Structure formats: structure tokens, C-alpha cells
Amino acid sequence: MLTHLSIKQFAVVDSAELEFGPGMTVISGETGAGKSLLVDALGLICGLRADSGVVRHGADRAELAAGFALADAPSARAWLHENDLDEDDACQIRRVVRADGGSRAWINGRPATVGQLTELTGLLVEIHGQHEQQALLARSSQLSLLDAFGRTDAERSAVADAARRWSALLAEREALSAQGDVSDRIDWLEHQFAELEREELEPAALDQLATDHRRQAHAADLIAACDGALAQLSGDDLPSPVGIVEQIRGSLQRMREHEPRLDEVDGMLDAATIQLDEAQTLLDRIRSDLDIDPAAFQALDQRLGRLHDLARKHRVPPEHLLARRQEIATELDGLRGAGERLRALDAEIDAARGAWQKAADVLGARRREAAAALSAETTALIGELGMDAGRFEIAIDAIEEVRPDPQGAERVEFMVAANPGQPARPLRKVASGGELSRVSLAIEVAALGLDAVPTMVFDEVDSGIGGAVADIVGRKLRALGARRQVLCVTHLPQVAAQGHAHYRVSKAAAAGITQSEVRPLRAGEREDELARMLGGAELTREARAAARRLLADVE
Template sequence: MLAHLSLKQFAVVSEAELAFGPGLTVISGETGAGKSLLVDALGLLSGLRADSGVVRHGADRAEVLGEFSLEDVPAAREWLVANELDEEDTCQIRRVVRADGGSRTWINGRPVTLTQLAALAGCLVEIHGQHEHQALMSRPSQLALLDAFARTAPELEAVAAAANRWTDLLRERDRLSSQGDVSERIDWLAHQHAELERETLEPESIEQLQRDHRRQAHASDLIAACETAFARLGGDENESVTRSLGRVRAELQRVAEHEPRLSQVDAMLDTAAIQVDEAHALLDRVLSDLDLDPSAFDSIEQRLGRLHDLARKHRVAPEQLAAQRDAIEAELEELRGAGARLEKLDLEIEQARQQWRSAADVLGAQRRSAAATLAEATTALITELGMGGGRFDVALEPVDADKPDPQGGERVEFLVAANPGQPPRPLRKVASGGELSRISLAIEVAALGLDAVPTMVFDEVDSGIGGGVAEIVGQKLRALGASRQVLCVTHLPQVAAQGHAHYRVSKAASEGVTQSQVKLLDGKQRQEELARMLGGVELTPEARAAARRLLRDVD
């Protein structure tokens, strides 16, 4: 829901701050005062192309800022999260248009493209009037509205799941079929696999082999170093570490009674002696394991050579050869079973197609029933709205049933005959802006605002009507306001009286510059505005009485 709209240097508006609540908000004003500027501002926030003409004369830029509540707009929340633009329970859209025609856009303080803006705005606001961008002109939006009216969410989910299953199977068949005769490939892979199978390829085994190779390559140096260390640690020589530590301890123990701290030194040397003994024992074991065996070294070198040759052949590191072997084995199994899999796939694809067809038939039946109900209700409403003899139809056109379509087996086109005797034409081709607005209103009222967009804007929806029809238009807008936030620009008092809130746009010249002001009216001011709309420039007692009666009738 639109909570706040701010305009700065926008057309003839120097600065304006507007707060909006739920229900129906009407906007009135004298001709030329700039009533539709608010619609134009929302159009910019919806992603319309910027025009330097919206920049107020003498200013270098115009700015429009809208703040929306997201409490009941899960689609907008999901979009913001997916695009990493989310900010708690509100969304702020800001757009700046420069006098040179350039523009910039921000969502929650972060710059975005117009494509992103339009995608988000499509979840937040819908403008009905003489604008080609309104959502009901789009056939996908028409289908979405019909599905919402028919409450087909479970059926749509079933159709989409069946279509995805069908699509996956078709892709698998295409992939297997595109391989052609795979016998040569199988032979080649089998040879590669056998070659790899002859070696132990697990990374741990290769790592151990490399350690053994390094040890054999340096065996003589290792033996010499270990023998020298062994002798020096605990040999028979007088200078061995073990003997030296023993002599040092004996000297210290002899005088330790005169200095208590020498006992601590003796304890440390005792620990060191234990460590030296353990090191000596380990060196003994290492020496027993070391062996100068040229044949063993040659065997290790040959095996390492084979592994490196295989690694170069398969263009992987030696440690990745096991994974390469497993991949070849998996491909071999798939290719060897490709023929049988293809035969089985044909049966599975036919089953998936029938499952999709069955789900699509159920969905289509619901759509046809809902289409008839929606067409009847909308036709009755457009007659009430002053288009006597007009007719609204919902055409369901079948799509190719041999292709998996997650949207079902048909597409929707809204058709309208605005006058009796005329053939129905697509809604997007209806010429009259006033008729288009009223038809859109009738559709939304008939569908009870089920297209999920929380804010609906109607620009001059009452164009070309008056009297009792105008009162009905107002009543329908107010009824729509029970489930959606509705903003309506109007010049008819019968419509304005139905609003839950009322803004007046007025224009005045100051120092030779025309400016528009937007003001929220209280009870008395609203009565005066309705009287002006009823009686013109001179506010007569009769006009004021009629205005009071209009407001009283609504209450």
C-alpha cells in the first residue's frame, strides 16, 4: 500500500507531501490545476520513461519519492529479497529527473535500473486510465487475474509440476538421442577404464608412494645421518648425550642441598633424559626400516612414471585420477544402458504428457467456468457504468498441447464491445480512455481486486458520464476500496463524495510563476469542495445543501 508520496520541483508543483491510507482516496480540482500530476508521478515510480518536461521551470531537477508498506505484498517482499534490496516492512522508491532529460532511480537507497523498477512496481501499483502501461492491457496479467478470480493456485501448481517433469524427460531423450552410435565411444572408454583400473589411484595411496620414493631416493643420506645421531645420543662414546646428561645430573645432585632451585634443574634434566632415550629408541626403529634397495627404488619410480603418464593423458593431477576413473565408469554404465533407457523414456514421456494433459484439463475447466462468471458480472457492471449495450467477454485460446506449458493449455484475451451491435475487440485496442477506465474498474470490481496489486489508481474514470451513473461509479470505487487501496482523480462530486479521504489540487500565480498546491480536506473543506464541483465558481446555498446531502448519503 502507498503510504507516502513526496514531490519536489515536479511540473507546476514546487513541493508537496501526501499521506495515504486504506480505502478510497479521491483527488479533485479545477480543470488545469494539475490533478493528474499525481498519477504522472506514480507513473514515474512505476518505470515510465522520464521526460524533462516534468521538471519545474527554473529548476535543475524534479524528484518523486514514494514509500510503500509491504505488510500484504508477499510478491514485492520476495522480489526485494531476491534482488538484495529488502528493508524490513517498507519500501522506498525515489526517482530524480534532470532538466536535460536524464534520470536516476533508487530502491531503499540503492541505485537500480528502470527494468528493476518496473518489475517491483508491477507488484505494488496498477494505473488505470489513458496509459498503455496499465497491467490489464497485458495478456499475462489478464491470465493471472482470471486465475486469481478462479482460485486455481493448486491446479496451476500441479500443471507446472507436470510440465517440468515432461520437460526434463524430453531433454534427457534429446541428449541420449544426440549421441548417435556410441559403440566406438564405449570401446574407447572401456580401454581407458581398464588402463586406470590396473593402478591403485586413491589419493592416500599416491601420497604414500611419493613418500616412499623420497625416502628411497635419499636412503643413504638418511642412514648416515641416523647412525651418527644414534651414536651421539646414546652410544658408547664418552661424549654421547645420554652420558653427558648423567654426569651433569650427578654433579648437581652433589651440591643441591645448598641451593634448592638445583632440584628443579635436576628434574628438568631428568625429563630431557627420558626424551633423549625415546628419541634414541625411535632412531633405532627408523634405522631398521631404512634399506638401500635399488630394485625397490626402480619399482617405485616406474609406478610413479605410469601415474604421471596417465595424469598427462587425462589432463588431471595424479591425485585426481581416481575421480577420473569413476567418471569414466559412470559414463560407460550410462552409454551401455542408453538403448534400454531410450525405450523406457518414450513410455515415461507419454505418461508425463498424459499427466500434464489431465492436470491442464482440470485447470482449463475451472478457467472456463470462472471466465463465464467474470464476463457476466463485468458486463452487468459496465452497463451500470453508463455503457448500455456493452459486452465483456473472456476468450480462452488453446495453445500447442504437444509442448509442456507450465501455464496450462490455454491463454486468455479480454474482449470488449463498448456499444451494442459492435463485435468484441481486445481490451488493449479499446480507443476511448474514459471507456477503458470504466471497463478496467468494472473488471476489478467484478474480480474483487483479486489480482494481488495493493494500490490501484484510476485517472478520470468518470470521463463522459454524470448523474446517476457517476454515483454508481463512486459506489463501485468505494466497494473496491474495501479490499484494495484506491486512488481516483475525478471531476464529479458524486464520485468524490464516496471517498474515505479527499485531496484538492489548486493552482495560483505567485510572482508571475504558476504553482499547484495539494491539500488534504477536512469535513467542512470537503463540503465546500463538493459544492464548488456541483455549482461552479459561485457557491450557492443550494450547492452547499446538495454537497451535505451527498456526504450524508455516503455516511
């Protein structure tokens, strides 16, 4: 759960430190005092987009920080561990927004991205605001809410996968069909393949060709060099190196008894004699392999020229011609089998559509079950919220689509009948502001507890209601506080009285600058705040008495 929230230089808030405990915490204040700014600050900590407008005028940056205890958030603990950001059983999140609009974030003191903030806080905090009432009017949002209530993630995934499979097969068939008559393409590719097939293109063969070509190109020079070296080694004109080494060994032989280290020198000279003999033998073999052969050189030169011509033709280096030949072979196989593949695709597309239909039927059944349960729960709740004869229904309509839809085979519409004897009509067409608030709150309460998010924030979701209905809303939120940590920004005294803890936001001008202050209320101060909410700026005896009754009813 959320344990503390620190705000500095944020909008009209100079500095605020809030501590939170379990249960329901309410935040109240006069209109325009900035009580929703606390929710806005928490939203930025949760990864919402930041801009320079949130920085207090005259400051260079706004600083926001939140602390969470993780005993009731095992999913968040696991996420932190997987991302190497864990630290005991607590989590500290900090975000700084600069006056130029840039921002930075940290999780447990380590730099983090906005995406990481969003992922982590999605496991810690759920914010419900007035904008969600309008989102509830969109049919896409209604479908998402129904699927969340029915826990249809696995079924939706199966439908989406089947639809993607069908689409991929259809795209493949369309691509093959668009090729038309490919006989000319096949003839051209076969000619190119035959040209490449006549050449040895393996890396070893190319290396040997280059070596043989260089040898023939420099054959005369190689023969002359070998003959000269052999003449010197054999001693035809001058004493041979071997003979000179033997003479040296003989002259040192007589001195070895006077200097033992000469034995090592003699061994080296003996090894040199052996190396010279082996070098002469190898040189003689090389010389015997050398021959000036113009015809052989011409053949090698022509072969090398063909390879370079092919490389230019295919716009690749010679060493990539082998890969190019394989590409052509692969394309030929595909084109030759295009007819067979087209016939096979028809069957596969039909099978994929059948698989989608089967998955969509399973999803549709789960949605109908969820719709019946959510309709019943929401109808009961809106009755408690003052729409005694109200009725909430979820209409599920099959869609006639040629293409399998990743969303499934049906669309939903939230329907409401506000008065007895009236048919249910789409929520987006009939609900007034107050009715929409009640239906929205009823749906939210009915759908709560579907995940393990430990902290729930309600930002004036009780707008448009009052009186006895407000008292019921407050009791519902307090009951929810027994299972989750609840933070509620409210303007209704009946709701505020239900809180386990109470913060008041006030606004004043200091040195010509407007500032908002946030502070916790003690028991007597809570009574004053409820009296203000009931009676306005003047705290009358009647307002105080009504405030005491509200608090007494809670106890």
C-alpha cells in the same frame, strides 16, 4: 492504508504534503495542472523505474515519502517482519531520485532495494491507470485477469510444473538420441578407465609413494647420517652423551643436600638420559630399515612417472586422478545404459504428458467456472454503466499443441456485444473509446476484492464517460471506499462529488517558473471546484446550484 504522501522537487511540484484517511479521496484540477503527478509519485514509491526527468528543473534531487498504517495489511506486516524491516504498526517509505537519474530508497529508515519496494508495496497499494484499458485488449492480459479472478494459482502452478517435467524429459531423450552410436566412445573410455584402475590413486597411497620415493632417492645420505649419529650416541670414538650426563649427575649428587633445587636438575638430567636412550633405539631401528636398492628405486620412479603422465593426459593434478576415474566410470555407466534409458524415457514422457493433461483439465474447469461468473458480473455492471443492452462474454478456445503448454490447454478472448441482436465480437475489434472505458471499469470493479491490498488508486479510469453514467461510476467507487481506501484522480464532477475528501491541484507561474499546488478543499471550496468542473472557469449561479445538488445527492 496510506496515511500521508510527501513530495518535494518533483516535476512541477515544489513541495506538497497530503494526508489521507479512510473512504474515498478524490483529486481534481484543470487539465495540465499535474493531478496525475501524485499518482506518478506514488508509483515511484511503489518501485517504478526512475529517471532524471522527474526531478524539478534546477533542483539536485526529488524526495518522495509515504506513510502507511498497517492495521488493515497483515501480509505487509508479515513481510516487514520476515525482512527485519518492521517497526510497530506503521511503515515509512522514502525514495530519493537524483538529477543524474540515480535513486535510493529506505523502508522504516533502513536502506532498501527497488525490488524490496515493489514486493512490499504490492501488498499495500494497487494502481489502476488508463494504460490498463489498452492492456486489457491483449489476450495474455485477459488470461491473467481471468486466472486472478478465478484464484487459479495452485492449478496454474501444477500445469506449469507438469509442462516443465515433460520438457526436461524430452530434452534428455533428444540429447541421448543425438549421441548416435556410442560404441567407439565406450571403447575409448574403457581404455582410459583401465589405465587409471591399474594405479593406486587414493590420497594415502599417493602420499606413501612420495615418501618412499624420497627415502630411496636419499638412501645413501640417510645411511651415513644415521651411522654417524649412532657412533656419537654410543661413544665409539668420543665419550657418549649418556656417559657425559651421568658424570654430571654424579658430580651434582654430592651437592644436593646443600641446594634442594638440584633435585629438580637431577630429574631433568635423568629424563634426558631416558630420551637419549630412546632416540638411540629408534635411530638404530631406522638404520636397519635403510638399504640402497636400485631396483626398488627404479620401480618407485617408474610408478611416479606413470602418474605424472596420466595427470598430463587428463589435464589434472595427480591428486585429482581419482575423481577423474570416477567421472569416467559414471559416464560409462550412463552410456552403457543409454539404450535402456531411452526405452524408459518414452514411457516417462508419455506419463508426464498424461500428468500435464490431467492438471490442464482441472485448470480448464476452474477457468470455465470463473469465466461464467466474471461474464455475468461484468454484463450486469456495464448495464449499470450505460450499456443497457450490452453483453460481455469470455470465449475459451482449446489449443491444439504438440507440446504441453505451461499456460494450460486453452486461450481466452474477451468478447462484447454493444447492441441487442448483435453477436459478441472480440473486445479489441469492436470497442470504442467510451465502451472500452466502461468495460474496463466494470471488469475492474467485478474483480476487486480478490486480494487483501488495502489501498486502491484510480487514475482517470473514468475517461470517455459522462452524465448519468459518471454518477453511477462515482457511486461504485464510493461504495468501494467503504471496504477499501480509494484514491481517485478524476475530471468528472459526478465522480468528485462522491468523495469523502477532496484535493484540488492548481498550476501557476511564480518568478517565471511553473508550479503546481495541492491543497485540501473545505465544504464551500468543494462546491466551487465542482461548479468549475461543471461550468468551466466562470462560476455561474447555475453551475453552483448543480454542484450543490451533486453534494446533496451524496449526503
